[in-house]
Amino acid sequence: MTTHATSPSQVPVGVDPTRPSIARIYGGFLGGKDVYEVDRQVMVKISSAVPEAVDIARGNRGFLNRACRFLTQTNIDQFLDCGSGLPTAENTHQIVQRYNDEARVVYIDNDPVVLAHGRALLEDNFRVRMIGADIFEPRQVLEDVTIRSVVDFAKPLVLLQVGTMHHVADDERAPEIMREYIDALAPGSYVVFSHFIDPETPELTPIAKRIENILVNGPLGAGRFRTRDEIMAMLDGLELVTPNVQDPPGLAPCDLWWPDGPRLGGISGAARCIVGAVGRKL
């Protein structure tokens, strides 16, 4: 991992190098280079508490990629990617435009480094936009003029809330936010969703709690590992797809949501602390 120097002259405008950023930390766990010393300290804390914590980030991103590939079968050609994060090896627009070069993608984030990198990367792709907005204020997103110029909410679209809603600290507000988004979607739309989970077992709950403690009580101040019931309450109004050959429709650990192929071993305890689901608006 490369850490950037943090002297003010080397930090992009609008970025506070003394405060860790969840976008940079997550990007760092995925192997990205935009990690400052202050981010690295949080990463070391997490990895010391749970050495396999990196599996959470990798599992989450793999799920996002497979879910996007799956949804190219629907012929839906508009994607709203909330809390899109730093550009990484494969991004939503690259996956969906490989199947349909007319697919439109709006990325939304509020991290200045994400916005700077995203805009630079997307400069010459006029079907993709990078918007700065607060994704936990759905009206801000749903009424944004630029977003509405790209995405038609009267037609089915794919809404991605992947690795985002656990950053909402308020347990009552979280399902309300998802309800506002789901209510605004046309029937036939899909939601791609992932969230940290407390697996509620004596072996796995301590893993979830160790990471939650660092995230919630540290400088980031958020990162809730919610129970299955709390997560399902955020997906009300959606018909969830079957996550693999053996399970009924619902949530699955991200790594076990339609994996690309056979695994040589089982998945780690940490990898069981993040779940994904894809649901269709009825």
Ligand code: SAM
């Ligand atoms: N969705 C990507 C993925 O799953 O690979 C990135 C997930 S990353 C863990 C969470 C992202 O949400 C970060 O890029 C962060 O900046 C963004 N985020 C957090 N709170 C936000 C807010 N209130 N408004 C917009 N973006 C936010």
